[in-house]
Amino acid sequence: MALDQSFVGRSYPPTAPYEVGREKIREFAEAIGDTNAAYTDPEVARALGHPDVIAPPTFVFAITFKAAGQVVEDPQLGLDYDRVVHGDQKFSYTRPVRAGDRLRVTTTIEAIKSMAGNDILDIRGEVHDEAGEHVVTAVTKLVARAAEPKADEAKADEPAANTGGA
Numbered sequence: 001m002a003l004d005q006s007f008v009g010r011s012y013p014p015t016a017p018y019e020v021g022r023e024k025i026r027e028f029a030e031a032i033g034d035t036n037a038a039y040t041d042p043e044v045a046r047a048l049g050h051p052d053v054i055a056p057p058t059f060v061f062a063i064t065f066k067a068a069g070q071v072v073e074d075p076q077l078g079l080d081y082d083r084v085v086h087g088d089q090k091f092s093y094t095r096p097v098r099a100g101d102r103l104r105v106t107t108t109i110e111a112i113k114s115m116a117g118n119d120i121l122d123i124r125g126e127v128h129d130e131a132g133e134h135v136v137t138a139v140t141k142l143v144a145r146a147a148e149p150k151a152d153e154a155k156a157d158e159p160a161a162n163t164g165g166a
Contacts, residue, residue: 002114003121007077010109012070017102017130018063025055025099032056054096061089064125064138067105071123079121079144087120088141094134102130110139117146
């Protein structure tokens with residue numbers, strides 16, 4: 001069943017602050033295999049004009065995807081998360097995420113489309129620091145695959161077998 005279009009534009013309350021730590025940034029950079037020293041060495045980051053180490057661009061996915069859980073778990077929306085796959089991810093930065101940031105995410109349903117029985121949901125996460133300054137916008141595309149027809153429904157759609165003899 002298609003998701004309700006009236007949810008487009010609905011925003012959810014900001015998340016509690018997420019404090020970005022040097023160790024989390026280092027662990028993330030290591031996990032993705034990115035050896036950029038600005039992610040692990042404060043002196044290198046300062047030489048590049050940052051007050052502390054910065055995070056790889058995809059680091060913020062962890063907090064914006066968690067914030068998108070407000071949408072996924074909204075019982076009024078009726079999204080069947082068992083059928084959801086992650087379709088796409090985009091980030092638009094005002095500045096890098098840095099160690100010491102305390103970030104909040106406000107989530108909004110940007111678009112809902114139905115195609116070939118699938119529901120496609122775009123969720124925008126606006127990330128701001130403690131001072132209220134914009135840091136990054138993340139747009140997550142989720143695809144809720146169409147439900148498989150039940151066995152008896154599938155049989156009803158099959159053409160009747162040819163039982164005539166020669």
